[in-house]
Amino acid sequence: MLTHALVFHWDNPPLARKTSVKPFHRLRHDGTLGEMPDPSQPAHIAADSTRYRVAHLREQWYVACRSKDLGKKPLGLTIYDTPIVVFRGTDGRAAALLDRCAHRNIPLSLGRIENQRLTCRYHGWAYDNDGTCVGVPALCESGGGETRRVPAFATIESQGFVWVFASPDVEPTSEPFTFPHLDDDSFGKFTLDYEVEASLHATLENMLDVPHTAFLHRGLFRGGTPNEITAVIRRDADRIEAQYVGEPLPSGLAARILGIGDSGGEAIEHYDRFIMPSISQVEYQLGNSHLLATSVLTPLSDFATRFSTVITYRLPIPHLLLRAVFEPVARRILNQDAWILGRQTQAVRRFEREEYVSTKVDILGPEIWRMLEAAHRGDSAPGPLERSIQLLV
Numbered sequence: 001m002l003t004h005a006l007v008f009h010w011d012n013p014p015l016a017r018k019t020s021v022k023p024f025h026r027l028r029h030d031g032t033l034g035e036m037p038d039p040s041q042p043a044h045i046a047a048d049s050t051r052y053r054v055a056h057l058r059e060q061w062y063v064a065c066r067s068k069d070l071g072k073k074p075l076g077l078t079i080y081d082t083p084i085v086v087f088r089g090t091d092g093r094a095a096a097l098l099d100r101c102a103h104r105n106i107p108l109s110l111g112r113i114e115n116q117r118l119t120c121r122y123h124g125w126a127y128d129n130d131g132t133c134v135g136v137p138a139l140c141e142s143g144g145g146e147t148r149r150v151p152a153f154a155t156i157e158s159q160g161f162v163w164v165f166a167s168p169d170v171e172p173t174s175e176p177f178t179f180p181h182l183d184d185d186s187f188g189k190f191t192l193d194y195e196v197e198a199s200l201h202a203t204l205e206n207m208l209d210v211p212h213t214a215f216l217h218r219g220l221f222r223g224g225t226p227n228e229i230t231a232v233i234r235r236d237a238d239r240i241e242a243q244y245v246g247e248p249l250p251s252g253l254a255a256r257i258l259g260i261g262d263s264g265g266e267a268i269e270h271y272d273r274f275i276m277p278s279i280s281q282v283e284y285q286l287g288n289s290h291l292l293a294t295s296v297l298t299p300l301s302d303f304a305t306r307f308s309t310v311i312t313y314r315l316p317i318p319h320l321l322l323r324a325v326f327e328p329v330a331r332r333i334l335n336q337d338a339w340i341l342g343r344q345t346q347a348v349r350r351f352e353r354e355e356y357v358s359t360k361v362d363i364l365g366p367e368i369w370r371m372l373e374a375a376h377r378g379d380s381a382p383g384p385l386e387r388s389i390q391l392l393v
Contacts, residue, residue: 051352051353051354052199052302052348052353052354053199053201053202053354053369053372053373054199054200054201054302055200055201055369055372055373055375055376056080056299056376057166057277057278057372057375057376058079058080058166058167059165059166059167059170059172060165060166060276060277060278061156061163061164061165061166061172061174061175061176061177062079062163062164062166062278062296062297062298062299063161063162063163063164063296063298063306063308064077064079064084064086064096064155064162064163064164064298065077065086065161065162066160066161066162066191066193066308067094067157067160067161067162068160070086070087070088070094070162071088072088072113073087073112073113074086074087074108074109074111074112074113074118075087075109076099076107076109077298077300077306078300078301079164079166079298079299079300080166080299080300080301081300081301081302082098082166083098083099083100083107083109084096084097084098084099084153084164085097085098085099085107085108085109085118086155086162086164087113087118088113089113089116089117089118089128089129090116090128090129091116092116093129093155093157094155094156094157094162095118095129095130095152095155096152096153096154096155096162096164097118097127097131097150097151097152097153098131098150098151098152098153098168100150101120101122101123101125101150102125102133102148102149102150103120103122103123103125103148104122104123106120106121106122108120108127108150114126117134117135119135123136123137123138124136124137124138125137125148127149127150129152130149130152131149131150131151131152132146132148132149133148133149133150136148151168151169152168152169153165153166153167153168154170154171154172156175156176158176158178159178159179159182159183160182160191161176161296161308163176177275177279177296179294179310179312180292180294180312181292181312181314182310182312184312186314187290187312187313187314188312188313188314188315188319188320188322188323189310189311189312189313190310190311190323190327191308191309191310191311192308192309192311192327192330192331192334193306193307193308193309194306194307194309194334194338195300195304195305195306195307196304196305196306196307196337196338196341196342197303197304197338197341197342197345197346198303198304198305198341198342198344198345199299199302199303199305199345200278200297200299200305200372201365201368201369201372202341202344202345203297203305203307203341204274204278204280204297204365204368205364205365205368205369206337206340206341207280207282207295207337208242208272208273208274208280208282208363208364208365208368209362209363209364209365210231210242210244210272210363210391210393211361211391211393212340213250213393214226214393216336216337216340217252217254217333217336218252219252219253220252220253220254220329220332220333220336221250221252221253221254221333222250222251222252222393223251223252224251224252225251226392226393227246227247227248227392227393228246228390228391228392229244229245229246229247229390229391229392229393230244230245230246230388230389230390231243231244231245231363231388231389231390231391232245232386232387232388233363233364233367233385233386233387233388233389234384234385234386235367235371235382235383235384235385235386236384237381237384238275238276238381239273239274239275239276240273240274240364240367240368240371240385241271241272241273241274242271242272242273242363242364243269243270243271244270244271244272244393245267246267247267247268247270247393248267248268249268249286250393253329254326254329254330254333268284268285268286269283269284269285269286270283270284271283272363272364274364274367274368274371276371276372276375277372277375278296278297278298278299279294279295279296279297280294280295280297281293281294281295288314288316289314289315289316290313290314290315291311291312291313291315292311292312292313293309293310293311294309294310294311294312295307295308295309295310296308296310303345303349309330309334311330360389360391361389361391363389363391367382367385370382
């Protein structure tokens with residue numbers, strides 16, 4: 001569904017629209033365009049993180065696009081404001097280069113694929129998957145390509161996604177995230193792709209925040225009579241989760257459509273989970289029913305984030321029927337989130353800083369920032385944690 005680049009910033013919640021991979025410029029806090037960052041600089045560089053919760057974690061894997069959207073033409077995108085071009089080169093394998101020709105710095109995403117090489121639109125310089133220039137059409141002699149190259153980013157294609165390691169010319173020691181249930185035929189599944197006008201942290205916090213659902217999504221998800229429940233928070237080196245204990249079946253159209261079943265007073269199992277550096281999971285179970293929404297987020301810039309939400313489910317409703325009914329509702333919920341995030345971003349940029357007042361029911365947002373900030377600074381990850389709080393939902 002990535003077909004048109006889109007950043008949400010409407011006055012009213014929009015209708016669901018599709019997005020595409022498309023180049024972004026670096027956006028200063030005053031809204032003007034600035035210079036692109038040098039991807040060869042150290043990984044832990046961020047815009048003014050004393051005013052905004054912005055962390056740059058470059059030595060990590062991020063989704064560049066869906067496999068189905070990478071065809072015969074190169075695609076341009078940014079990760080942390082760095083322009084990157086992804087394309088299918090040798091043997092149709094996905095590859096990623098800095099989106100700048102070594103010759104006259106034309107964006108390579110404007111080029112074309114010829115003879116399994118990425119060819120610049122301006123003078124026809126041709127590059128292989130490793131960024132080496134293997135052809136200069138006007139040059140009589142051959143050779144010398146090793147001195148004419150552009151930085152390359154490690155690329156892995158897996159489970160229908162093209163992943164890019166955000167630090168160039170590095171051999172990663174880790175693998176991209178693996179989606180649970182995506183290869184399990186007993187689960188139904190569908191994917192929603194969105195782009196929001198918000199920082200990585202703000203988007204993650206929104207995805208894993210329970211209290212806002214009763215207000216922003218009232219009637220769609222929660223919003224009925226509140227119940228007092230317990231949240232058990234657990235943190236490990238690379239993740240933090242909240243388990244909600246004693247939660248009845250949520251009210252609202254989405255819960256009814258999902259067919260989780262009549263709990264008959266039985267509490268559901270509900271987990272919200274953050275996994276470094278940019279993955280969120282919302283999980284519901286009741287008996288044999290199981291729903292998991294896994295979102296992989298890509299920070300395009302300080303205030304623009306693209307994500308793909310993979311929803312896998314095993315419920316007492318035929319897979320195709322459930323998708324036909326539930327997907328429009330899920331889109332409506334995500335549209336509402338995109339709208340409110342855009343408004344939040346506009347407000348904090350208008351005041352040129354974030355000034356947040358949190359309470360104990362802001363469960364995961366502050367903890368997520370603590371983990372991102374530690375990684376951003378190159379510090380050790382926060383230690384293990386387990387605690388409980390009471391809240392009304």
